Structure formats: C-alpha cells, structure tokens
Ligand code: HGY
C-alpha cells in the first residue's frame with residue numbers, strides 16, 4: 001500500500017530530532033567539535049550507520065571512514081543517485097554544517113521506503129568524514145576517495161599531536177590499503193546531490209528558504225612557516241631582531257590587502273602558532289595557514305602570485321626565512337545544469353510560492369570532489385544571518401523541512417526522467 005509522502009513540517013521535525021541524536025557526539029564537552037577519525041567521529045559514524053539501516057539502506061563504514069548507505073532500485077546495475085554531505089565539523093562548530101545534508105539523505109530514503117516507492121535506480125546516501133580538513137593537511141579526502149582522486153601522500157600527513165593520517169585510520173578501524181578500491185567506476189553514479197546551509201546572507205536577505213547553487217568558488221590553502229631568531233625580549237635591540245611573529249603578522253595583513261584588492265575574493269589566516277610562544281621570548285618561528293578563494297580561476301592565480309611576491313619581500317626585508325607549503329587547491333566548480341533544473345522542478349513541486357534562486361557558493365563542499373566523478377548539484381537552505389563555523393549557527397525546523405521535501409521531490413523528478 002503506497003502511503004503519501006511526509007509533509008515538509010513532518011520532515012523538519014524528523015530532521016531536528018535526528019540532528020539532536022547525531023550532535024550528541026563531540027570531542028569537546030559543551031561544544032560541537034568532531035574532527036576526522038576522532039572518537040566523536042567514530043560514535044557519529046556508528047549512529048549514522050544505524051540511522052541509515054533504520055531508513056532501509058544497507059550501510060557500512062568504508063576504508064576512509066565515510067558511512068555509505070545504499071538501497072537498490074528497479075533496474076539492476078543502473079547508475080545510482082547519491083545524496084551526500086559530511087559529519088565532521090570544525091572546532092566549536094555549528095550543528096547544521098554538513099550534518100543537515102546527511103540527515104536529509106537518510107530522511108529522503110526513509111520517506112521513499114515508507115511510501116513503498118522503488119526508484120528506477122539505486123539510491124545512495126553518504127556521510128563523508130573529512131570535508132573540513134581541520135585535522136590533517138588534506139583536501140576533501142573522503143569524497144575524493146570515491147571520486148578516484150585520493151592522494152597517497154596524504155597518509156603521511158600529521159595532526160598537531162604528530163599522529164599520521166595512516167595511524168589515525170588504523171586506529172579508527174579502517175584499512176588505508178583499502179582506500180584505492182573505493183574509487184567509483186565512471187558512470188556508476190548518475191548524479192550527486194547535496195543539501196547544505198548557505199553559510200551566507202543572501203537567502204535570508206531575500207526571504208527565500210532555499211536556493212540552487214550555480215558554482216563553488218575556486219580555493220587554495222597552504223601552511224606557511226616563518227623562521228627568524230628567538231631572543232630575550234628584554235635585551236635584543238629592535239634593530240637587531242629577526243622577529244618571526246612580526247614578519248608573519250605583516251604577511252597576514254598583506255593577505256588581507258591582496259584579497260580585498262581582487263574581485264569577490266576572500267583571504268583568511270585561521271591558524272597562527274608562534275614558537276616558543278612565551279611572553280619574554282622574541283618568537284623564533286611562526287606556523288600559520290592561508291586560505292584564499294574567489295569565483296574565477298584566473299583571479300585565484302593572480303592572488304597566488306601576489307601572495308608569493310609580497311611574502312618573499314617581507315621575509316627578505318626582515319631577514320627571516322619563508323616556507324609556503326600548499327596542500328589544497330580546487331578550481332571553481334560549476335554545478336551541472338540538468339541537475340539544477342531538476343532541483344528547480346523539485347522546488348516548484350514543493351511550493352508554488354518558492355523561487356528557484358540561483359547563487360554561487362563561497363564555501364567549499366564535498367560536491368567539488370564529486371563533480372569530478374559525476375554531475376553534481378547543491379541545494380542551499382537559509383540559515384540565520386548566514387552564521388556558520390560557529391556555535392551560533394542556527395536555522396528553522398520549517399526551512400529544514402522545506403529543503404528536505406525539495407530533495408525528495410528532486411529525486412522523484414530524476415526517477416521520472418529515468419523511467
Ligand atoms: O571551508 C569551507 O569552505 C568548508 O566549510 N569546509
């Protein structure tokens with residue numbers, strides 16, 4: 001007996017209940033910090049696997065630590081439709097970034113199973129584990145594993161405790177040797193869809209609950225080490241200093257100036273660690289990170305050149321040495337037009353009053369990696385003031401329900417097209 005599909009209100013309530021369950025798992029009490037392959041990530045992965053099974057998906061934790069769920073369709077061997085996002089978070093992060101998209105996939109699968117609907121293709125739901133790349137110098141490593149672009153050198157990267165990614169995977173119960181086999185054959189996935197909070201102000205400013213992502217900005221990240229000379233804060237005259245922190249601080253301001261001078265660009269120094277970090281010691285070294293982004297690849301290249309030139313000039317003038325180690329670089333990633341149209345159809349079926357607002361993504365997402373494997377598209381949902389990567393991240397249950405209903409209608413639209 002085919003029941004009706006759950007309303008947006010029901011889906012919103014289910015989503016918030018599920019997120020309350022998932023977000024119990026954190027590595028820091030009182031905050032939401034769930035770094036890749038941490039104990040909290042393990043608990044969250046187990047919870048996610050259980051939730052997928054309850055929703056009618058056969059689920060497992062793969063060799064890279066992602067949770068993969070799958071329900072076969074009417075046509076054996078047909079390319080699948082995959083709904084994904086991530087369950088790792090930044091430090092002291094928000095409850096919805098990534099987590100909402102995974103819960104949405106599970107609820108879409110559950111709604112279709114409960115309604116007795118068998119799609120013409122397999123439906124997959126994936127909870128990636130390394131989208132934030134906070135712990136290791138990687139770049140979307142778990143989604144790139146499925147896209148066949150995993151880099152073996154990542155396994156030797158270390159976290160701030162000196163633990164290699166390889167050892168962290170083994171400790172998590174994963175086998176790094178099994179990662180290459182995760183690569184999906186081309187054409188085995190027909191479409192990748194991701195629901196994500198906007199993490200920006202546009203939808204809220206236009207009073208639109210959802211929007212369709214046109215493209216994801218180009219981005220580059222690097223670790224930078226500046227080495228000067230440690231000394232006594234009380235005795236080394238200013239003219240004789242080779243102060244690594246003062247040099248690094250000038251570089252941080254140079255990045256800010258360069259980003260401000262390039263079209264729709266952003267630049268951020270998020271990590272800044274002086275060594276030895278004592279009040280009465282002139283810092284001998286500083287390790288910091290740079291993250292810069294913009295909509296166009298040529299603009300990113302221009303920023304890259306300007307950063308290298310300015311940092312080298314500052315190092316030369318201050319008598320410090322400089323090492324810039326890039327570890328992540330993604331070109332601007334357009335989202336597949338046919339899938340954008342399918343999302344627009346899903347929006348139209350969800351509410352006549354809803355607009356199919358198109359907008360770019362300044363934030364990176366697993367969809368950048370998956371777009372290298374198959375057509376990919378993203379649905380944004382409004383979140384309060386666009387605040388994200390913060391415990392103040394918030395959204396309404398009603399908007400969550402609308403967005404998940406759009407995802408459900410979009411999957412049904414793809415089923416109609418595949419029939
Ligand atoms: O940094 C980003 O854009 C994403 O949230 N990882």
Ligand code: MN
Nearest residue numbers: 097098131365
């Ligand atoms: Mn995210």
Ligand code: MN
Nearest residue numbers: 090097132389
């Ligand atoms: Mn994020």
